[in-house]
Amino acid sequence: MPALTHIALGLAALLATQPAPACPPLVGSWHVADVTPPAVAADRWFGDDKLQHFTMSFAATSFAFATARSIGVGEPAAPAGAAAALVAGIAKEVWDVRGGGSFSLRDLVWDAAGILAGYALARSGH
Numbered sequence: 001m002p003a004l005t006h007i008a009l010g011l012a013a014l015l016a017t018q019p020a021p022a023c024p025p026l027v028g029s030w031h032v033a034d035v036t037p038p039a040v041a042a043d044r045w046f047g048d049d050k051l052q053h054f055t056m057s058f059a060a061t062s063f064a065f066a067t068a069r070s071i072g073v074g075e076p077a078a079p080a081g082a083a084a085a086l087v088a089g090i091a092k093e094v095w096d097v098r099g100g101g102s103f104s105l106r107d108l109v110w111d112a113a114g115i116l117a118g119y120a121l122a123r124s125g126h
Helices: 003-017 048-070 077-098 105-124
Strands: none
Touching (some): 048 077, 048 105, 077 105
16 A cells, blocks of 8 residues: 555544544524534535535645655555545544534545546646
């Protein structure tokens, strides 16, 4: 396995063992005395959150690819970049669940789209 994949898997394992950060109450949306936060918005297919997942996955794939190439990984650099971004996306969903949120398959679909775009760009230079 490429070194970047090992690093990404280690990061995912570390994130899974860390307690999720407490979210401060939103000013004006609910009072500190309330024990129930506002309802979580429906997990939609399109929106700012999905654009962020696509963009960050694209960037993570590109960054990991460029890093792998700069340290001399060679041909496996593009798959290593994709693997690192995939592990980061899954780790983010695990982090959300540990923080009281929900696991979003739709977020992972947008992560995969960003990873594929980044992978295609990385492979286009060969």
